[in-house]
Amino acid sequence: MGIDEGTILTCSEVVPAGPVVVSKNRQELAIGRSLARQINVEVLARADAAGLAKPSLKSETFGEV
Amino acid sequence: MVNPVSIGEQKKIVLVGNPNVGKSVYFHRMTGQYVDVSNFPGTTMEFYCGKLGSDFLVDTPGVYGLSGHNEEESLVRDAVLTADIVINVVDAVHLERDLFLTCQLVDTGVPMIIALNMVDELEGRGLAVDTARLEQLLGVPVVATVAVTGHGFDRLSEKLAGARPGQAGELVGQLSAGYMGIPRSEALFILEGDSEVSSRYGLEPGLERDNIYRARRKRAGEIAAAVLKEKRKDLSMASRIGHWLINPLTGIPALFLTLWVIYELVGVFFAQTVVGVTETTIMKGHYEPLVRALLNHVLDLDSPLGFILTGQFGLLTMAVTYLFGLLLPLVGGFFLVLSILEDSGYLPRIATLMDRVMSYIGLNGQAIIPLVLGFGCVTMAAITTRMLASDRERRIAIFLLALSVPCSAQLAFVAAILGSLGPEYMFLYGFFILSVMAGVGTLMDRLLPGYAQPLWLDLPTMRLPRPDNILKKTWTRTFSFLKEAFPIFLGGALLLSLLKVTGLMDAIERMMQPLTTGWLYLPGETAGAFIMGFIRRDFGTAGIMAIPMDPMQKFIALVTLTLFVPCIATTLVIFKERGWREGIVIWLTVLALAFTMGGLLAHVIYYAQGIKPAMTLPLTALFVTTVLVLAVIAGRWRRGVG
Numbered sequence: 001m002g003i004d005e006g007t008i009l010t011c012s013e014v015v016p017a018g019p020v021v022v023s024k025n026r027q028e029l030a031i032g033r034s035l036a037r038q039i040n041v042e043v044l045a046r047a048d049a050a051g052l053a054k055p056s057l058k059s060e061t062f063g064e065v
Numbered sequence: 066m067v068n069p070v071s072i073g074e075q076k077k078i079v080l081v082g083n084p085n086v087g088k089s090v091y092f093h094r095m096t097g098q099y100v101d102v103s104n105f106p107g108t109t110m111e112f113y114c115g116k117l118g119s120d121f122l123v124d125t126p127g128v129y130g131l132s133g134h135n136e137e138e139s140l141v142r143d144a145v146l147t148a149d150i151v152i153n154v155v156d157a158v159h160l161e162r163d164l165f166l167t168c169q170l171v172d173t174g175v176p177m178i179i180a181l182n183m184v185d186e187l188e189g190r191g192l193a194v195d196t197a198r199l200e201q202l203l204g205v206p207v208v209a210t211v212a213v214t215g216h217g218f219d220r221l222s223e224k225l226a227g228a229r230p231g232q233a234g235e236l237v238g239q240l241s242a243g244y245m246g247i248p249r250s251e252a253l254f255i256l257e258g259d260s261e262v263s264s265r266y267g268l269e270p271g272l273e274r275d276n277i278y279r280a281r282r283k284r285a286g287e288i289a290a291a292v293l294k295e296k297r298k299d300l301s302m303a304s305r306i307g308h309w310l311i312n313p314l315t316g317i318p319a320l321f322l323t324l325w326v327i328y329e330l331v332g333v334f335f336a337q338t339v340v341g342v343t344e345t346t347i348m349k350g351h352y353e354p355l356v357r358a359l360l361n362h363v364l365d366l367d368s369p370l371g372f373i374l375t376g377q378f379g380l381l382t383m384a385v386t387y388l389f390g391l392l393l394p395l396v397g398g399f400f401l402v403l404s405i406l407e408d409s410g411y412l413p414r415i416a417t418l419m420d421r422v423m424s425y426i427g428l429n430g431q432a433i434i435p436l437v438l439g440f441g442c443v444t445m446a447a448i449t450t451r452m453l454a455s456d457r458e459r460r461i462a463i464f465l466l467a468l469s470v471p472c473s474a475q476l477a478f479v480a481a482i483l484g485s486l487g488p489e490y491m492f493l494y495g496f497f498i499l500s501v502m503a504g505v506g507t508l509m510d511r512l513l514p515g516y517a518q519p520l521w522l523d524l525p526t527m528r529l530p531r532p533d534n535i536l537k538k539t540w541t542r543t544f545s546f547l548k549e550a551f552p553i554f555l556g557g558a559l560l561l562s563l564l565k566v567t568g569l570m571d572a573i574e575r576m577m578q579p580l581t582t583g584w585l586y587l588p589g590e591t592a593g594a595f596i597m598g599f600i601r602r603d604f605g606t607a608g609i610m611a612i613p614m615d616p617m618q619k620f621i622a623l624v625t626l627t628l629f630v631p632c633i634a635t636t637l638v639i640f641k642e643r644g645w646r647e648g649i650v651i652w653l654t655v656l657a658l659a660f661t662m663g664g665l666l667a668h669v670i671y672y673a674q675g676i677k678p679a680m681t682l683p684l685t686a687l688f689v690t691t692v693l694v695l696a697v698i699a700g701r702w703r704r705g706v707g
Contacts, residue, residue, distance in 0.1 A: 004283075018420045030311070
């Protein structure tokens, strides 16, 4: 899927109690909650901090998938 | 149409690509043969072969790699190993993902060309791709195309003759030197630890898979970064709609709105308005009287032959009326709706939205796709269960499809009967069938070892469905349904008439009385409907339309036949997918559950009617809810999940 350790992704949606949707280069991927829990992420920037329109958006770095 | 590649000997040209990149559109454009095309991964589960001038073109199921992780990957790998030319179809919007497979194909050394599809969508979303640079980095020809419009196909035709092996990754180049005398492609698979290819050469599988994959992933990422340029932000309406559909605040209302539109279109417009014209006015009002009037001149309609041709199960009356007056418009309506859903890219978003709910029945959100497709054709849906990640999920999904999902043909009769009973019955029917699905799924989740695999689903771009593909797909599916159903309907009608004329039907009805009248509280004549249900559930359901029954009885018969064993075609697919032993267990369990639940429902309905006739349906719904809650509690007990 083009995702590996160190890949920079955007978290575009978190369905409550459901999957996390991440995107990169316009590609979107829904990852089930139980799998998403096992992925270590480092937040690089948050959309609200960056002054973007949608406060729920945040950018995160993925650890090993 | 693309011209043939070579003159002289026939070449095998293979279309290879990730799921949902448009391979089947290429196949259709290049060979003129139509193959189902949709906007979700896993539409093509079989190989298709077509003539391309003097050569032949093979369409393959979408795969993410050629490493023999599943049956599809092994088969596509063998298709690549025996190909003269590979056309690697790459989705420009998912370039980085797709390049992993592309790099693997390049590493095999097979002569290839890259058809870069959907370049218009990429540009619409603010990105641009440098095809010349891509060609240079991979060492194979690259053609930018838009398959649905045919853009770039003339250039694809020109460049096909220039297909050539590409530049293998550095690591693969070094490692494959150790396998002198073995073709480069097969040496690669041996290195990657492919046991099947290794055994062909009597060698131990290699141990380099992880290293090769890591290097290939890195190479794919670097190539994507080098050729993709961001021109502007993605402000497309398709992206915005895509996000609204997975956000519960907007997605759940949108889902209900979609279901309501489907109900209005299929349940009201097609099932009542269109069928009112085709069945009542045309077939029963004009066609049947005409047939009877014409035959009356040449034979006695009360004679056995007259009964077979124009009686209760008349070959020329009932069978033809049901097929063309009722099934044709309704099945067409269902396939039309399904085609729109498939092509829009909405199904994977419903899967994302429903992931949590599906986990209660041991599945992840992706299983919603085969379950929804089952409402079109359970046979097709049973094949689509291959897209699910684990054997456990495939088992649960196939069982639920066999038990509780009525196909479009059966739904046509269900809609017609429920339409005459009223909306309260329609609601209770939907609620009961969904409860059975939820209850049985929950218990299977509890009883089968293991857990649901977490969702890992690629979300395709939302697209406005193309009317030409929608109509072509609807017509192809409806026509093939009629072609398959017509002889079975005629044969079934003939069998029923013969049983009736010879008096055997009375004997069967008497034999089945403990089940039909004793347990299900139905008239003895329903035995015929159940017999036909063994051949096709929809034909069995059609059978109950002609039997005089009160609304409760019709409802019970309808539910029992919905939960009945699937048609012969589906049964054969289940045997193929699950093996004959498990297939027999599934078939017998579904049969037992259908009669058990139908009978229990009958007892509850009549018990509730005894308490207060006006409250029969609400009390029944209450009882069903209670049982469902108990099943869910039993399913979650000590599960420690959720």
